[in-house]
Amino acid sequence: MSYLTKSPWIIHYDASSCNGCDIEVLASLTPLYDVERFGIINTGNPKHADIFLVTGSVNEQNKEVIKNIYDQMPKPNVVVGVGICACSGGVFRECYNVSGGVGEIIPVDVYVPGCSAKPEAIIDGVVKALGILDQKYKALKEGGGSN
Amino acid sequence: MSSRRIVVPFGPQHPVLPEPIHLDLVLEDEHVVEAIPSIGYVHRGLERLVEKRDYKDFVYIAERICGICSFIHSVAYCQGIENIMNLEVPRRADYLRTIWSEYSRLHSHLLWLGLFADAMGFENLFMNSWRLREKVLDAMEETTGGRVIQGVCKVGGVRKDISNSKLSEMVKDLDILSSEMEDLCNVFFDDDTVRHRTKGVGFLSKDDAYKLGAVGPTARGCGISYDVRKTGYAAYNDLDIAPVVETGGDCYSRCNVRAKELLQSVDIIRQAVANIPDGDVDVKVKGNPNGEYFSRVEQPRGECIHYIKANGKKNIQRDRVRTPTSANIPALVKMLAGCEMADVPVIVLTIDPCIGCAER
Numbered sequence: 069m070s071y072l073t074k075s076p077w078i079i080h081y082d083a084s085s086c087n088g089c090d091i092e093v094l095a096s097l098t099p100l101y102d103v104e105r106f107g108i109i110n111t112g113n114p115k116h117a118d119i120f121l122v123t124g125s126v127n128e129q130n131k132e133v134i135k136n137i138y139d140q141m142p143k144p145n146v147v148v149g150v151g152i153c154a155c156s157g158g159v160f161r162e163c164y165n166v167s168g169g170v171g172e173i174i175p176v177d178v179y180v181p182g183c184s185a186k187p188e189a190i191i192d193g194v195v196k197a198l199g200i201l202d203q204k205y206k207a208l209k210e211g212g213g214s215n
Numbered sequence: 216m217s218s219r220r221i222v223v224p225f226g227p228q229h230p231v232l233p234e235p236i237h238l239d240l241v242l243e244d245e246h247v248v249e250a251i252p253s254i255g256y257v258h259r260g261l262e263r264l265v266e267k268r269d270y271k272d273f274v275y276i277a278e279r280i281c282g283i284c285s286f287i288h289s290v291a292y293c294q295g296i297e298n299i300m301n302l303e304v305p306r307r308a309d310y311l312r313t314i315w316s317e318y319s320r321l322h323s324h325l326l327w328l329g330l331f332a333d334a335m336g337f338e339n340l341f342m343n344s345w346r347l348r349e350k351v352l353d354a355m356e357e358t359t360g361g362r363v364i365q366g367v368c369k370v371g372g373v374r375k376d377i378s379n380s381k382l383s384e385m386v387k388d389l390d391i392l393s394s395e396m397e398d399l400c401n402v403f404f405d406d407d408t409v410r411h412r413t414k415g416v417g418f419l420s421k422d423d424a425y426k427l428g429a430v431g432p433t434a435r436g437c438g439i440s441y442d443v444r445k446t447g448y449a450a451y452n453d454l455d456i457a458p459v460v461e462t463g464g465d466c467y468s469r470c471n472v473r474a475k476e477l478l479q480s481v482d483i484i485r486q487a488v489a490n491i492p493d494g495d496v497d498v499k500v501k502g503n504p505n506g507e508y509f510s511r512v513e514q515p516r517g518e519c520i521h522y523i524k525a526n527g528k529k530n531i532q533r534d535r536v537r538t539p540t541s542a543n544i545p546a547l548v549k550m551l552a553g554c555e556m557a558d559v560p561v562i563v564l565t566i567d568p569c570i571g572c573a574e575r
Contacts, residue, residue, distance in 0.1 A: 082234050084257040087571040088282025088363045090233040091326065098329075098345035112230025129255045130235065133227055159279060162267055165260040184282055184363050 075107030076198055079117035079141070083134055083170065084160075085124025088184030089151035093121055096187040103191055114140040119197055121190075122170045125153040125160055131173055138174045144204035146177040146197040151185045158183060220248065225559060227256045232330075232563065234570040242556060250551035250559075252544055258574040265534045270296060270504060270525065271370050273534065277521070280536065281572040282363045283326065284514045286319045288521075288572075289368035292534065294448060295510035295523035296370045302498060306450070308372035310491040313450040314382075315355070315365065315373075316512075317480040317487070322351040323515035324473045324480075325396075327567050328403065331470060334560040335412045343399055350392055354385055372497025382488045393481045400474040413466035417550040417562035420464055429546040431517020431539050432476070433566050436469035438462040443513035454486045469565045473515075503527050514539055516567045540566070540573035 082090045096103050097110055111117050114137045122134065138147070149170045152158035157168045170176050177200045180193035221242050227235030235256035241249040264276050277292035278285045290312050297304055329344030352362050358377050359365040367374050377385075403409055419429070424437035434441055435458060442458035444451045459475045461468035505527035512519050517539030525531040543566040550562050 079228075080233065081228050082257070082571075084259050084574075085571065086279045086282045086285075087234060087569065088279070088285070091282055091363060094233055095345065095349070098349070099342055100346065100349045110230075112228075114228075124257070125259065127256075127258060129258070130227070133235070133256065137228060159276060160259045160261060160264075162264065163260040164263060165258050183279070186362065 075109065076118045076194075076201065077109050077111045077116050078119045078121055078194070079111055079114050079137065080121040080123070081134065081137055083122050083124045083130045083154070084127045084166070085151060085153055086184075089123035089153075089190075092184055092187050093123065093150060093190060096190050101187045101191065103194070108194065115142065117141055118145055118201060119194060120145060120147045120174075121150055121194075122147065122154050122176075123150045125157040125166045126168060126170055126173055127165045128167070131167070134170070134173050144201065144208055146201045146204070147174055148178045148180060148193050148197050149176045150180045150190055150193065152181050152183045155179045155181055223556070225563075229560075232560075232568065234568065236563075236568060236570050238551070238559075238563070240551070240556070240559060245556050247551055247554050247556060247559065250548050252548060254544075254570070254574055256574070257570050261575050262534055262536065265531050267530065269529050270531045271500070273531070274369055275366065277534070278364060278366060278368070280538070280575055281569055283323050283569055284319065284516065284519070284538075284572055285363060286315050286365050286368065287512055287514045287519065288536075289365075290316060290449065291510045291512040291519055291521040292523070293368050293370050294512070295508045295521050296504050296525075296531075298508045298510065299504040299506045299523065299525055300500070300502070302371055302500065304372055305495045305498060306492050307376070307494045308496045309450040310487050311373050311377060311496060312368065313454070313487050314377075314484055315359065315367065316449065317484045318351055318355055320480045320515045321477060322348050322355070324477050325351065327473060327515070327564070328399070328470070331561070331564050332409075334564045335409065337408060340399075340402055347392065347395055347399060350388070354388065357381075358385075369497065371500040372495070374497070376496045379491075382491065386485055386488050389481050389484060393478060396477050396481075400477065403470055403474050409470075410467065412558075412561055413470055414463075416466045416558050417554060417565055418465050419546055419550050421462075423549055424464070424546060427545040427549060428542050429517075430542045431514070431567075432469050432472040433517065433543045433546055435459060436461050436472045437464040441518075443511050443518045446511065448512060450487060450490075453490055454483055456483060466561055466565045473567075503529050504531060516540060516569055516572075517542065519572075536575060538569065538572035538575075540569045543568075544573070
């Protein structure tokens with residue numbers, strides 16, 4: 069567990085996932101899990117976001133979109149791959165249009181396994197990512213370069 | 216005054232939709248003249264996986280076509296294989312499939328109502344819909360083990376049984392849930408804000424809906440009484456079902472159809488629990504399928520088709536899927552032409568787009 073002085077905002081993109089994990093990402097915002105009480109908000113704007121949640125494997129068409137969103141985010145930032153598809157491609161890894169996990173395109177800091185990943189696991193992953201984000205801030209302050 | 220046409224991109228990453236669809240909106244001032252959809256952001260190509268997987272294992276893949284309609288996809292696939300192999304599924308398994316299908320419909324419709332409220336900026340309603348949805352998911356998790364992907368359907372029946380005492384307990388929970396759902400639906404029926412944003416918006420005539428091949432609540436909201444459950448797959452032929460039909464053809468009607476279907480689903484589960492016979496829940500499956508079958512089911516979004524072709528080997532030859540969202544996209548494009556820019560998210564959501572299904 070780590071401590072951050074600002075509220076971490078999340079941007080979520082569905083990169084060819086089956087919806088299972090996306091719905092669970094949204095479910096963690098709603099009353100039962102309610103991550104908003106920790107100041108975590110799901111934003112639509114990459115320029116406001118600190119944490120990039122990607123669900124699903126990567127295919128030819130959304131490679132560019134993922135890269136685009138990642139590049140627009142202010143640094144330092146962290147990437148969380150949610151679900152087994154984001155980790156390795158999962159059951160779809162043999163499909164002709166699947167290139168593999170999100171790690172093929174952008175550096176991923178935390179992987180959350182599961183098919184589909186449960187909201188508890190997603191929140192755990194995000195909390196872990198906060199620790200990494202904190203370290204990155206410190207490194208940046210000490211002049212260690214961005215990201 | 217003539218105005219310049221501009222093109223505004225909507226998606227693939229957009230706060231309103233958790234899924235990626237891209238629309239090029241051609242605008243004249245604030246009016247949408249034309250909407251050009253482009254898809255493929257979620258395409259995985261899983262239909263070709265049938266050539267690599269054993270036909271019994273492909274149920275897992277069929278279930279992962281979409282995480283919202285998951286259970287009903289597996290029912291469609293299993294039903295197809297069973298019909299090719301002339302397997303007689305135990306009646307209790309049919310009833311259990313029906314009960315779980317209706318639970319999926321409850322969770323899908325509550326999810327949709329929430330997202331719809333979110334598209335209008337009605338945050339409170341969004342939270343309340345999803346709060347109720349968690350209760351449905353709890354019932355699913357208790358009986359199958361999975362929240363969104365159940366993995367409980369298999370060729371020849373189902374993997375798990377629900378005891379009769381648990382079934383009556385579930386019906387009791389549903390009684391409480393349905394009174395809460397009625398309160399929720401009344402907001403969608405009567406609230407001024409909702410009416411203002413949905414009445415007369417995104418109109419689709421009955422003729423257009425028919426010509427463009429709309430299915431499910433999109434068609435039923437335009438006055439077409441078409442529900443695949445009436446064809447009597449699984450245990451639906453033993454139950455009393457009347458399709459929910461509204462005639463408005465606008466966003467309000469499509470919303471009403473879904474809200475009323477919530478209570479209809481509760482009623483179907485009650486009937487199924489009252490009539491469920493005792494016995495086994497699966498049969499042994501021997502040999503490989505040889506032949507073809509056109510399997511149709513009613514998903515929360517409408518009619519879904521699995522066309523299965525097998526040639527006596529352990530890998531089947533073809534599993535062609537046509538999902539309700541693919542059928543509804545032409546209708547969506549028709550609705551969007553001529554609407555206001557600010558209404559686009561609301562209209563896009565009324566067909567309940569499930570892009571994961573549509574692109575597979």
